[in-house]
Every structure is written in C-alpha cells, then in structure tokens.
Amino acid sequence: MMFANKKHFITAIVGALIAFSIIALVLCLVRIEDVTLPATVKYGMVFDAGSSHTSLFVYEWDSDKENDTGMVSQTLSCDVQGQGISSYTNDPPKAGDSLRECLDKALKVVPAAKQRDVPVYLGATAGMRLLREQNSSAADRVLAEVAKTLQEYPVAFKGARILTGEEEGAYGWITINYLLDSFTKYSPKSHTWVRPEAADIFGALDLGGASTQISFMPGSSVINWKEAFKLTLYGYNYNIYTHSYLCYGQNEMLKRLAKELITESSSSTRVDHPCYPKDYTETVSLSSFRTSPCTNPSDMRLTLGDRNVTLEGRGNASKCLDAIKKLFNFSACGQRQDCTFDGVYQPPISGRFIAFSAFYYNFKFLNLTKGQSLATVRETIEHFCTRSWEDLSSSYPEENPDRLPKYCANANYILTLLLDAYKFNETSWNNIIFQMKAGSASVGWTLGYMLNLTNMIPAEAPARVKGHIPSLWAAAIAFIVLTLALGLAALLLFLWV
Template sequence: MEDRRESELKVFCSKNILTILGFSCIIAVIALLALGLTQNKALPENVKFGIVLDAGSSHTSLYIYRWPAEKENDTGVVTQIEECKLKGPGISSFAKKLNEINVYLTACMERARKVIPSIQHTETPVYLGATAGMRLLRMENKQMADKILAAVASSISKYPFDFQGARIISGQEEGAYGWITVNYLLGKFTQKLSWFNLKPSKDDTQETYGALDLGGASTQITFVPRNETTESPDNNLYFRLYGKNYNVYTHSFLCYGKDQALFQKLALGLQDIEIRGTGRFQQCQQSIIQLFNTSYCPYSSCSFNGVFLPPLQGQFGAFSAFYYVMEFLNFTSQETTSVEKLTEKLEEFCAQRWEEVEKNFGDVKEKYLSEYCFSGTYILALLLNGYHFTAESWKNIHFMNKVRSTSVGWTLGYMLNLTNKIPAEQPLSAPLPHSTYVFLMVLFSLILLAVIIAGIVVFHKPSYLWKDMV
C-alpha cells in the first residue's frame, strides 16, 4: 500500500515538474521570438527630398530628388524620382507678362506637393537655377532679369517647401554640374568593393567621363585634363565628392547654343532680302564653320575665339540638344557611329524637299523639324572644328539622355554638390545595443536548452530525479 502511494506521489510530482518545465520552455521561446522580432524589425525609411527647377532658355523643368539622411562619405546618394516639364517657354520670355508666372509654375509645384510626403514639405529645399537665356537677358536688361527672378521667388515661396532662392547660375557652374551628373550616374565617384570587401574592384580605377552640354543659348565642355597645371585658372573648378578631390576644366560658350547659333548664322546673311534653305549640306557646313574663329590663340592650345582648351582626355557624355538631334538622326544607339556615317546621313536628310520631310516626319513639330538640318550640321562643326574632336576620337563621344531612369543634365550635379552642405543624420538604431541583444539571445537560448534537457530526463528517466531526492 505504501509502495503504491509512493508511486502515485512520484507520478504526480513528475507531471508537475514537466508542467513547470513546459511553461518555462514556452516562456523562453516567446522571449526569443519577441527579442528577435523587436530587434530586427524594419526601421522606418529615413530619407530626404530636394527640388531643383532648371530654367533654361526654351523651357523649364522641375526635378525631384531623394537621398538617405545618412550620407555616404559626406555626400548624399541622390536619385531622381520625378520630372515635370512646365508648359510654355523659358522664364526669360515672361519679361512683359510677370503676372502669368504664378500659373506657369502651378502644375509642377502642385505635382511636387503630392509626390513628397506632407510631413517633409517644410524641410524639403527648393532651388531654381536659370541658365543662358537669363544670362543673356541680364546682359541686355539687368533690371528686368531681376524682376523675373523676384516674381519667380514670390510664387515659389507660397508653397510649403524650404525655398532656397532663384538665381542665375554661371556657365562654369552649368558645365561642372553636368560633369558631376554624368560621372555620378556612370558610377565613377563611389568606390566599388569586391565580394569579400577587402580591396577595391577594378572599376574603381576607371577615369571620369567628360561632359558635353548643348542648350538653346549656350554650350559647355567639361573634363579632367591629363595635366593638372592650367594656363587659364578661370577655367578650373575644384570639387570634393565622396571623399575625393577633383580638379576639372570647364568653359561655357554663351550664344553658341543651337538656337543662338542659328540666329548668328541668319544675322550673317541679313544682306539677303529673303533667307531660303538650299538643302546643300557642304555649303551649309562651310558657312557654319565661319562661326568659329580659330585664327587666334594666346595659349598652347585653344578651342575657338581665343579660349584655352587643354588636349581632350578620355570618354565624353554628350547630352541635352546633342542627344535630341542625334536621336532624330538615329545616332544614339550603343553602336559606335562615325563622322562619315553622320555626314552621309545629314547630306541625305538636308537634300530632301520640305514636302517630303513633312510627309516622312509628320509627328514632329514643325519648329524642330525645320531646324534639324542646321542643328545636325552645327553639332558636327562644333565638335570637329570647335572642340577639335577627330574622326578617330569621335568614338569617345556617347550621346545620352537618361541613365538608370535619371535625366542627364546639370540639376542632379547641383543637388549632389548641395548635399555636401546638408548635415548627415545619425542612422536610426535598433531598440537594444548589439552587445545587450547578443547577451539576452544567448541567455534565453541556454535557458531553453536546459529546460528541454531537464524535461527529457524527467520524462524518460524519472528514477534519476528520485535517487537524488532520497
């Protein structure tokens, strides 16, 4: 009888111990899961936004950029998330209709209001940079240029963003920021590490690209020359991006954009009562070459009009009107083009009768269509006779519009340079310090392991427990 009671007591105690161990096991598992989920949950995205308006000579475009608040080597990793082209001409055309600027800006500014989270509106900087069109207007009528910028500033200031001002950027800035954009999008600035993160990859040693920009009123050439010493300090700019210093040559030729170049060419022929195209490419080309004065050079080497130009170096990205004209002529593919092929294409296109051109390209606006013969011939002359590319070095020119869904132009470079002035924030951290997290994970894991082992012993070998108790 006594043995029976003792056996029942042992079973009862074993069940209680197993129950306690089971609860302990569940608590340990819950603790581990809770700790892991809390510590490793996705942190809220910590990003910043910026807006840049490119007020060009023929139109204005608004670009929205974003970058992580925790910057890489003091420079934001910026990506374009929106592009909005304002309807209408460039802002220099509003000299006699300042009251229309509000309406002109409304659609794209409202678009920015919707794209950027409302909670971040007040901390999102907005910049407007006006280029060659406004440079020309300032030269002709500074008071009017100032009035236009004041009207633009007044309109943008009404929106809930952090407006940083509207100003006319210099030709040097336009060229240099375009250079930054090209090289940023091509991955020339950030250091790429190999898979085991011990040494830089081979791509890190590649040279930067040069930048060729063609607008309506000006054209820019920018690149890193082989020789860092320069004969013309005014053409040098210095940048620090992603922890590295860059010394670049840049020059902007005002009135040598495709529209202003056409005006110059027509002005040379004003002795004619009527100006009519002949469709003769060779004659047109020789006439355009006269726009570039290469007879005088006070330096060891020049581009044209006595402007210093060091020997061309490396590959070049050509964008803006360079791209649009070459796209129309089907010369923007990855295949290497040649001067001979482009010349043949222009000769063929320019020789067509206007009725035939309209029939073949009816979906193209007449204004652009009527200028493609001149624009294509001008680009060829500018690159060969102005910048001194050759039939051999032509293969180093790459016509580009977008890279990784981001427009190539000066605005991204402008934003990248400005992010050097925006303080980096501390990265959002997990709830527990890493050392505390590891300690608790190990502790609860050991507790769980001990509970499981104890449960197995009690369940399969209860006699061990009672021997210890006797």
C-alpha cells in the same frame, strides 16, 4: 538517509536552474543598449529653368550619406508648360504661376510628413544670363516672382538663382559620372560602396538653347591650365576644366546665322538660306534680333530698320557649313593648339565624352547615336541637307514643323563645334557617346547640382533609440528555454526515484 541526500541534491539542482532562469530573464528584460535604426529617406527638388523651357526633378537619398555625398536617385521629372522663365519679362507673375502644375505633381510623390523639410532649389541658366545682361532689373523681377510662388508651398525653399556657365558645365559632368558609377559603386563582396580602382571618368558636352558647355578632366601631362573647377565627392577631390560659351546655344546660333545672312545679302526683302530645305520659306522681323544681346548690333538697326525679311531655303550642305563657320572667330587663336575660338583656352581633350541635350536630340533624329564613324555622320548630314521641304514634311509628318527645317543647320553646327572648336578628330570622334539617359535618370546638370548640395545638408548621425540587441535577446531566450527544460527533467527524475 541516502534517499534524503538524493532528494536534497536534486532539489538543489532544480533550485539552481530556476534561479539561473530568473537571472537570465531579468538580464533579458533589463539589458538595454543603443540600437541603430535604418536610415530615413530624404527628398530634394531642383528646377532647371532653361532658355526655352523649365523642368522639375525630384530626387531622394538615404540620410546616412556616403562620405558626405548622398546616394541620390531620381523620383520624378516634370516639364513645365510654356517657355522659359526669361520669356515672362512683360508679365513676371506668370513665371511663378507656370511652376504650379509641376509643384503639385511633386508633392504627390513626397510623403506629407516630410514635405516641409524638402529643400527646393531653382537654377536658371543661359536664358536668364542673357536677360541679366540685357536688363538686370527685369531678371530680378522674374526671379522674385518665382521665389514668391515657391514660398507659398509647404517646402523648404532654398532660393532661386542664376547659375554661371561653369557651374552648369561642372554639374553636368558630376551627373554623368555619378550615373555611370565613375565615382563609387557597390561592392557585393565588402557590402559597401567603394571607389573603382581604375575609375573611367567621362567628359560632358552640353548644348542648350542659349549656351554650350564642355567639361572634362585633362590628361595627367596637363598641369598648368587656367580654368579649373574644384569638387569634392565621396571623399575625393576633383579638378576639372569647364567652359561655357554664351550665345553659342542652338537657338541663339540660328538667330545669329539668320542675322549674318541678312546682313551680307544684297536684297533687303528676300535672302537665301543655305541650311533651310529647298522650297521652305520663313519670314522674320528684323526687330526680333534686338530681343537678345547675341543679335543686337547697332549697325543692323541703322541699315536695315524694322522691316520683314523672307528667308528662302536652298538646301546646300557645303554653303551651310561655310556660313556656320563664319559665326566662330577662329583667327583669334592664331596657331595655338590649346585654343578653341574667340581666344578661349582649352587643354587637349582627353578620355570619353557623353554628349547630351541638343547634341543628343539632333543626332537622335538623324539616327546618328549608334556610334557611327565620322565619315558616316558627315555623309548622313550632307544627304539630309539636300532634301526638299516637301520631301521632309511628308517623310516626318509627326515632327514639329518649326523644328524640322532646322536640323540641317543644327547638325552642321554640332560638327563645327566638335571638330573645329573642341578639336575632336577622326580617331577621337569614336570617344563621343550621344546619350540622354543613364538608367532611369535624365542626364543634365540638375542631378549633379543636387549631389553637390547634399554636402551642405548636414550628414545625419543614424537615429539611435533604447532597445534590445537582437543577438542578446535570442541568446537569453534560448538559455531560459534550456534551463527550464533541464529543470523539468530534474523534477521528473526526482518524482521517478
């Protein structure tokens, strides 16, 4: 009787354990819930159609964006062969054809399955702004041909447009502060992206071929300033000052400088150029000044005609600086301190600045990007300007011979722009950092443009599918193994007794 009771008791235990195992197994198999999958990678392309050349940048970011702003990184950069698209006014289809080589390279880095969803933008800057002023129909034809080419590719073409100077400046400002983690940075402690408690917001100084831009956040004491550009990034609002000066880019400045020297000269065929190296000569056609609104005054056509003029280098640093300062209308500001030139308002500069594009390239050549004092910068430029053409060409055999004689003028122009126009001084000069890259990404307006445009791309909800929750699966398996082990132990105990 006792044996029978024990047998029934053990049988009951084994049966219960087996039943629990079956229930757990069923729960494991039928317990289905929504599971979040990892974010997918998205891509975007931006063409920077500048005044002298065009570049293509490919960016990527995760689809689950941070506060509606994608964490964008640069995947590829490609320089388009040839001049800027504004140079193709006589043959607009070539403007579109010039983009094909870089487009083909870009499609090799984007998975084929994603290509048709890749947004592609082309932003044209000061070169096309000048062309639009001079001949709006020609500018429209160039943009139409560019759009036609881009529409032939298996991508989501979003348009080719001419950016305003203020947009160009603001997007450059975004790029800089994004790359330097001024907006947000990853916190290993909280395992998320957070806004730095004391965000160090940088200003942006951009110098292109046809325009130059300054963008920064004014100090807290400045509240009634006129030119504001409003942005929302990572859930925060930013109001920045930005201004673009058309015709004050490096290439247009050199043309304007030559035109003024020719106009003021008593000679009609040979003109002294204080910024060019001694013994260097350059012949220019007066008709070339009519290709840009920046150098196309009616009086030149009437008084000087279309003859050729030879510019003869004199290598005089002080006269070079004086000639360049005449390109600015500083008198329009009167005694105002909140004014740059031509009567343009600017609040006092505040904080640190990144100077890129031609600011960087000119100072890099002169080895002035390592934080040298203003006195050292001035001394270096003055010494460089006194060197002869023979000395320079033998010292820099690999430098582009068209660019080499222009560094003296470019450097003095940068000094005039930063010190006399923007009003940096001996102290604040140390707040300018000459830099062209941050990490592996190029500094420029295109990344900021892409970052801002990700707000227009709907923030995708993370993909969800039916599946097993990992923790539940592990717990169920562990319980099944345990119950089966206990059941086996009970069975062995039963057989033993």
